[in-house]
Amino acid sequence: MQNFTPLSATVGGLLIGLATTILWLVNGRTAGISNIAGGIYPVRRGDELWRFVFLVALPVGAWLGFVAAPSIFAEVPRTLPVITLSPAWLVGTGLLVGIGTRVGRGCTSGHGICGLSRLSVRSFVAVGTFMVAAMIAVFIVRHVV
Amino acid sequence: MSDTRIALVSAAVSGILFGFGLSVARMTDPQKIWNFLDLGAIPSGRWDPSLAFVMIGGIIVAFFGLRLDRWLGLAKPIAAAAFIKTSRTRVDAPLLIGAAIFGVGWGLSGFCPGPAIADLGLVPGDVYLFVIALFVGSWVAGQFLEWSEPSRTSNTTNAAATTSAL
Numbered sequence: 001m002q003n004f005t006p007l008s009a010t011v012g013g014l015l016i017g018l019a020t021t022i023l024w025l026v027n028g029r030t031a032g033i034s035n036i037a038g039g040i041y042p043v044r045r046g047d048e049l050w051r052f053v054f055l056v057a058l059p060v061g062a063w064l065g066f067v068a069a070p071s072i073f074a075e076v077p078r079t080l081p082v083i084t085l086s087p088a089w090l091v092g093t094g095l096l097v098g099i100g101t102r103v104g105r106g107c108t109s110g111h112g113i114c115g116l117s118r119l120s121v122r123s124f125v126a127v128g129t130f131m132v133a134a135m136i137a138v139f140i141v142r143h144v145v
Numbered sequence: 146m147s148d149t150r151i152a153l154v155s156a157a158v159s160g161i162l163f164g165f166g167l168s169v170a171r172m173t174d175p176q177k178i179w180n181f182l183d184l185g186a187i188p189s190g191r192w193d194p195s196l197a198f199v200m201i202g203g204i205i206v207a208f209f210g211l212r213l214d215r216w217l218g219l220a221k222p223i224a225a226a227a228f229i230k231t232s233r234t235r236v237d238a239p240l241l242i243g244a245a246i247f248g249v250g251w252g253l254s255g256f257c258p259g260p261a262i263a264d265l266g267l268v269p270g271d272v273y274l275f276v277i278a279l280f281v282g283s284w285v286a287g288q289f290l291e292w293s294e295p296s297r298t299s300n301t302t303n304a305a306a307t308t309s310a311l
Contacts, residue, residue, distance in 0.1 A: 003180050005171065009195040012170025013202020019162035020203065021210025026155035028222030028229055031163065033259040038283040053153050054160035055262055061164025062173055062263035069169045081174035083270035085254060094261070094275035096250025098282020101258060103290065104243020105231070108257040109163075111244075112200055117207035118230075125236050126244040131182075133248025138182040141253065 008073040012065075020113055023054070032110020033058075034101035104130070151224035164263045170199045173264050175255025182252055239290070 020031040027050060029036075040051045069076040085093070101107045104126055106115060111130075115123020146154075171177045180186065180193035213219075214228060221227055251257050256264075256275055264272045 003177070003191065003193040003195070005193075005195050006198050009170045009198035010202040012166040012168070012172065013199040013204075014206050015162050015166030015169065016199070017203040017206025017210060019159045019166060020207045021213065022155055022162070023159040024211055024222070024228070025213060025219070026223045026225070027152050027159075028225040028227055030230055031159065033163075033257075033262065034283065037258055037262065037280065038287065041280070041284060050152055050156040054156040054163075057157045057160025058164040058167075058259065058263045059265045059267055061161035061166075062168040063164075063267050064161065065165040065168025066173070066267060068165075069171075073169070076169065076171060081171075081176065081264070081268050083175065083264075083268055083272060085175075085271075087271050087274050090254065090271055090275040091278045093250045093254035093256065094278025095282040096246055097254070097256065097258060097261075097275075098279040098284075099286040100243045100245070100247025100250055100282075102243065102283040102286035103239050104245075104247055105233070105240065106244075107247060107259070108200075108251070109259050113203040113207050114211065116200075117204050117211050120234075122233060122236055122240055126240055129241055129244035130248030130251060133245045134182050134252030135184055137249045137252030138179055139185050142179070142183055143185045 005073070005075040008069060008076050011073075016109070016113060017117075020109075020117075030110060030114045032106050032114055034097075034107040035105075035110055038098075038102055100130075148224040155224060163259065166199075166203075167260055167263050170195065172196065172199060173260050173268065175260075178251075178255040178257075178260075243286075 023029050023031045029050070036051045036054055040048055040055070066080070070078045083090075097107075101110075104111075106123065106126055108130075111120075111123040111126040116127060167173055177193065177195065180191070181196035183192065186192040214222070247257075254275060256272075258279060261272055261275050261279060265276060
């Protein structure tokens with residue numbers, strides 16, 4: 001398991017759990033990214049600003065993490081992720097993720113972190129379904145095609 | 146500070162922490178996601194279970210965090226009128242179909258919504274195209290859902306309708 005980074009992965013997860021806790025206790029909201037993003041348009045007075053602030057803060061935090069993490073964890077690379085996908089592929093897969101998370105009402109954060117924490121049956125089913133679907137898709141692309 | 150201001154500061158802090166966590170765990174790198182989803186790499190010893198550790202870490206904290214309101218006896222959030230969560234409990238066809246469509250898109254791109262948005266302005270390339278398509282897809286599907294189940298959406302309040310997507 002040459003790429004395995006258990007320490008930074010667990011600490012990153014704990015921080016995501018903390019972010020989820022803050023948004024719940026202070027804002028009374030579930031930190032599901034697809035819901036926060038999906039609810040931003042059409043604009044609902046009084047319900048859009050916090051979503052916008054959260055979504056803008058997300059890349060700011062990611063940038064801080066990118067700068068800080070390699071000096072804290074030797075296992076975290078200093079190089080930026082490289083995106084190898086073509087524009088058409090990005091648009092196509094973005095549409096699938098947008099449609100799927102809206103129809104299935106949640107993504108890796110909403111169902112995966114919040115829903116599983118709440119022991120929601122719907123979320124257990126959703127996580128099992130999207131994990132299997134994603135694993136099949138990756139298997140086909142990497143080992144069959 | 147007014148409740149509105151506190152809520153916005155809290156959303157900013159939460160968003161920064163969330164993005165920071167994603168970045169520390171390197172979930173911002175599609176390659177890292179593929180290395181987890183690729184079970185075919187297990188025999189060669191190149192499988193990367195890191196993503197499971199991110200989820201476990203998140204769930205350990207959120208398991209307690211999402212129950213603190215009840216344990217502390219909070220009737221309402223610190224800076225909002227009410228705790229808002231989905232009222233849906235039934236495992237229905239849209240849940241399964243939607244999760245399957247999402248899974249295919251996630252597997253083919255290595256991006257779920259959080260990391261894609263977190264990569265904006267950080268990672269060179271055309272991630273913004275994925276994010277725009279994500280918003281468009283979500284909006285189109287939302288219109289379709291409203292059209293296909295009008296009774297449900299018209300009977301719920303705005304707030305409840307938006308959070309019915311977890």
